[in-house]
Structure formats: C-alpha cells, structure tokens
Amino acid sequence: MEQEIKEIINKCDLAIKQEDFDTLMKYYTNDAILVVKPGMIARGKEEIKKAFIAISKYFNNSLVPTQGEMIILEAGDTALVISQTLLDTDKNESEFSMDRRATYVFKKNKKGDWLCAIDNSYGTELIKSRN
C-alpha cells in the first residue's frame, strides 16, 4: 500500500511538471477536493483541473513539485499522507511557502486503486493559531 501510494504521488508530481492535467486527474476521485489556497477550494475533477492550469500559469509554467520526508497512516481503505512537499519554480515566490507539510487523503476504490480524495498541500497551516 505504502509503495503504491508513493508511486501515485510521484506520477502526480511528474504530471504537474509536464502540465499533463488529464493524466493527473486519473489519480483523483470524482468528488475530490483541492485546497487551491487557504479559503479557496476546487471541488470535482473539472474544477481541480482548471485550478491546476491556473496554478501552473501563476508559477510561470515552471512548477516542479517533489516530496521529501513522508509518513502514510493507513486505516483499511483510507490513508492519510503527511508529506514534506517542495515546490520549485522560476518564479520569485513570496506569498506562499515553497516548503510545505502537506496532508493528502487517499481512498481505495472497488478495483483496488488508491485515489486522492483530499489534496491539501497547506497541511495544518490552514489554522492560524500557534507557530
């Protein structure tokens, strides 16, 4: 399970780098959500794809995500991934952190494939208290 989910995340990172958003969408559930930025949610594959197109443009079409340390907490058909997500880009970014502690929720479907249901690269930074 752990290796399978890591491979999917690697494939997603590659698809984002290559701006191949149709491939990327294969790894999301139909009712998946993406936290575009704090307070802004994309819901469903169509909105998520549009959000990734906008995100790529925002980063001058040079966005390369990679993962550092990762912990996968699995409970049956559900897994919480806690990952150091590193964003590399040509853009001189200051508004958002490029070294994040992300939280991703994956679900196993009936065919046995793990798909991303909740994509929140901001992790617990969404709440402002402390740190």
Next chain:
Amino acid sequence: MEQEIKEIINKCDLAIKQEDFDTLMKYYTNDAILVVKPGMIARGKEEIKKAFIAISKYFNNSLVPTQGEMIILEAGDTALVISQTLLDTDKNESEFSMDRRATYVFKKNKKGDWLCAIDNSYGTELIKSRN
C-alpha cells in the same frame, strides 16, 4: 456535515474527560488507527481503547481535551478535520505539546454516521523537517 462532525468530536472529548472509553469507541471505525505518539500506532477498537486507558493514566487521570480553531475539508463520504487540540491536565507535561494542530480523518458509513478512521493529534509534526 460540519456541525455533525464537530458534535461528534465534542462527544469524544467529553468521553475522554469522563474516561468512558466504551462510549468513545462508538465514534471509531472498526479498522481505525490512533497515533499514540510519533512512531506508535494503535489499530482497531481494542488497541485504541487500551491506548486511551494508558494515556489517561499517564496524565494522572486528569486529561481534558478541547478544540480551538477547526477546519473541515469534506469530499463526499470522507472528511479531513484540521483542529487546534488543547490538552489540559494536572500533570506537569513537557515531553509532548499540549497545544496541537491535529489531523483527523472521518468517514461516513452506510447508515450515514460519521466515524473517525484516523486519529492523529500530532498533525504534520510527525515529520521532522522544517519548523
């Protein structure tokens, strides 16, 4: 959904305070996991109940959890809760933070009840990089 999950978390906090672990276990899925501490996982209701008994004892049977700021990210039958979890106790605790940014994953079962599948009060602190 949001209010329902908040009420369940409140009931769980009360059950922990009252050390009523049979009631507490009603709010977990059968294959739920609890991160007891970094690197230690309790799996299934029996192990989770034993872990809570040990945690309560560790805190001199005086543990009172409450939640501060909370964000619930819902995708169909799955929800990621990001919550400021405050732990109050008579014990003079220094090893673990008593003001946490927790991550909880809830799933809706066939009866429509939301149950906790992944209970990780340590949030993204489980990975050590940065901060």
